[in-house]
Amino acid sequence: MKQGKAFTYGDNIDTDAIVAARYLNVSDFDALKSRCMEDIDDKFASEVNIGDYIVAGENFGCGSSREHAPAVIKACGVAAVIAKSFARIFFRNAINIGLPIVECAPAAEETERGDVISVDLENGIVNNLTKNKAYAFPPYPNEIKAIIDRGGLL
Amino acid sequence: MTLTQRILAARCGKKHVDVGEMIMADVDLALGNDITCPVAVKAFAAAGCERVHDPDKIAVVLDHFAPNKDIESARQCATCRNFAHEQGIKNFFDVGQMGIEHALLPEKGLALPEMLIIGADSHTCTYGALGCFSTGVGSTDLAYTFKTGKLWFRVPQAIGVTLRGKLKENVCGKDVILDIIGRIGVAGARYASLEFHGDISSLGMDDRFTVCNMAIEAGAKNGIFPVDEVTLEYVKDKTDKRFAKTVTADIRYDSEIIVDLDSLRPTVARPHLPENTVTLDEISKEKIKIDQAVIGSCTNGRLSDLKAAYEVIKGNKVAKGVRVIIIPATQDIYLQALKLGYIEEFIRAGAAVSTPTCGPCLGGYMGVLADGETVIATTNRNFIGRMGAKTSKIYLASPYTAARAALLGYIG
Numbered sequence: 001m002k003q004g005k006a007f008t009y010g011d012n013i014d015t016d017a018i019v020a021a022r023y024l025n026v027s028d029f030d031a032l033k034s035r036c037m038e039d040i041d042d043k044f045a046s047e048v049n050i051g052d053y054i055v056a057g058e059n060f061g062c063g064s065s066r067e068h069a070p071a072v073i074k075a076c077g078v079a080a081v082i083a084k085s086f087a088r089i090f091f092r093n094a095i096n097i098g099l100p101i102v103e104c105a106p107a108a109e110e111t112e113r114g115d116v117i118s119v120d121l122e123n124g125i126v127n128n129l130t131k132n133k134a135y136a137f138p139p140y141p142n143e144i145k146a147i148i149d150r151g152g153l154l
Numbered sequence: 155m156t157l158t159q160r161i162l163a164a165r166c167g168k169k170h171v172d173v174g175e176m177i178m179a180d181v182d183l184a185l186g187n188d189i190t191c192p193v194a195v196k197a198f199a200a201a202g203c204e205r206v207h208d209p210d211k212i213a214v215v216l217d218h219f220a221p222n223k224d225i226e227s228a229r230q231c232a233t234c235r236n237f238a239h240e241q242g243i244k245n246f247f248d249v250g251q252m253g254i255e256h257a258l259l260p261e262k263g264l265a266l267p268e269m270l271i272i273g274a275d276s277h278t279c280t281y282g283a284l285g286c287f288s289t290g291v292g293s294t295d296l297a298y299t300f301k302t303g304k305l306w307f308r309v310p311q312a313i314g315v316t317l318r319g320k321l322k323e324n325v326c327g328k329d330v331i332l333d334i335i336g337r338i339g340v341a342g343a344r345y346a347s348l349e350f351h352g353d354i355s356s357l358g359m360d361d362r363f364t365v366c367n368m369a370i371e372a373g374a375k376n377g378i379f380p381v382d383e384v385t386l387e388y389v390k391d392k393t394d395k396r397f398a399k400t401v402t403a404d405i406r407y408d409s410e411i412i413v414d415l416d417s418l419r420p421t422v423a424r425p426h427l428p429e430n431t432v433t434l435d436e437i438s439k440e441k442i443k444i445d446q447a448v449i450g451s452c453t454n455g456r457l458s459d460l461k462a463a464y465e466v467i468k469g470n471k472v473a474k475g476v477r478v479i480i481i482p483a484t485q486d487i488y489l490q491a492l493k494l495g496y497i498e499e500f501i502r503a504g505a506a507v508s509t510p511t512c513g514p515c516l517g518g519y520m521g522v523l524a525d526g527e528t529v530i531a532t533t534n535r536n537f538i539g540r541m542g543a544k545t546s547k548i549y550l551a552s553p554y555t556a557a558r559a560a561l562l563g564y565i566g
Binding site: 011012014016017020021022024025026027038039040058059062063064065066067068071085087088089092093096097141143144147152153154 | 176189190192193196198200201203218219223224226227230273275276278290291292293294295297298301306340341344370373375427516517518522535537538539540542544
């Protein structure tokens with residue numbers, strides 16, 4: 001993946017923070033882009049560029065089952081989400097719609113907002129070019145990889 | 155195997171499954187609502203699918219922003235309605251018949267012991283109270299199940315929760331689950347099952363639904379109770395099927411939690427995470443002023459919840475300046491509460507009573523909060539902005555505790 005800048009967040013970023021339920025009277029993900037991260041980071045939607053990354057702590061995407069959360073992140077052009085860990089439903093939703101997600105605690109720990117990073121999904125490496133550091137992460141299980149390789153579940 | 159693993163094994167045709175194993179299992183019931191179903195319908199069509207695998211194994215409930223709160227919601231409901239009609243889905247519940255999905259499906263006998271249920275709603279874990287495996291998934295998952303009748307799962311490990319003693323007066327299932335979440339945290343059961351055992355008999359079905367409903371708030375994949383006399387009594391007039399009590403003697407858990415029901419106190423979760431728990435005894439010292447109280451939702455909108463509120467509210471008036479909104483979760487619960495005189499007392503006390511809807515719980519409508527306002531709610535999430543403006547504050551509590559605050563004007 002190409003280089004992009006990192007938007008960093010803490011632990012337990014819930015799906016209401018990613019896209020608040022009050023906006024879910026529409027299911028057009030492009031129309032919801034301007035609401036992404038609104039309640040915790042009012043700059044994200046205007047500053048994010050295609051190919052940027054979200055980097056977060058533990059339990060990213062906890063709360064609701066809304067697929068709008070990974071779908072709107074994807075619609076914003078985010079190349080991948082890197083976190084210490086992911087909430088279960090967010091994890092499966094991201095895999096099912098083809099949003100790359102990477103569980104890599106050391107990278108999540110050390111990355112600062114604005115750092116330029118890139119992800120090598122094939123070889124399992126997160127590169128932080130600003131800090132000149134590389135972090136390895138384990139590959140997906142074969143069953144999950146098969147879904148990703150198909151471009152999603154359906 | 156755990157209670158969960160037994161059901162997963164049976165539904166993928168195996169004698170045994172192991173933790174971490176990926177399986178493709180048969181789904182007995184798949185649920186969608188007016189927020190998640192339109193996304194599934196779009197994904198279903200985009201994948202070139204025409205007919206669902208089995209319309210009788212699908213339920214669609216319009217409850218989140220229904221009765222339609224605006225034109226956009228009306229369009230989403232119309233998408234669901236058209237899909238249900240085209241596909242011959244008879245378990246489609248529209249305004250007038252609908253209720254909050256997780257109260258409605260058990261009431262209709264659609265969620266039963268031993269089933270494997272998925273729902274594109276995170277609180278689908280509620281039905282585990284009946285001894286089934288039930289979990290929340292996304293809309294693409296739902297579309298996949300529409301098409302194939304199956305879905306992929308990773309076999310979860312389990313945390314055993316042993317209940318000891320008996321619930322005391324004014325302490326209920328909400329206090330049990332808030333206490334657990336407070337102890338293990340919002341990620342404490344991530345990817346795992348929460349399996350409840352021990353002295354479960356003092357928890358009626360409504361309490362068990364509340365406990366399993368908020369398993370997701372500890373990050374759990376599902377919550378599940380064994381089938382006992384209480385379960386069998388609940389389901390007996392809802393289905394012709396007959397079930398056996400669960401044998402649990404041979405189950406061993408890697409980690410266990412003990413909840414002492416005898417000493418459990420009414421519990422409140424402070425903003426902005428359900429894990430920020432404190433006993434009512436402690437928090438009442440702060441006399442936190444409230445602007446609104448909401449009693450309802452898939453967590454606490456059942457008859458025994460309304461009864462708890464009624465016992466507190468009857469003959470009293472709600473505090474001046476507090477807006478109290480009470481929402482029976484289904485039409486049947488509403489009717490029973492009406493017959494029992496609860497609704498009249500609520501209205502006389504100065505509360506507003508609404509037709510079933512999820513509305514205020516997710517900041518949709520029917521009680522959205524302004525900047526800086528404080529609510530005590532019997533709902534399930536107190537995340538930033540969940541019920542309105544991002545500077546509003548949500549305290550989660552039981553119907554008993556919320557009703558008390560409604561009269562006092564503060565949490566006490």
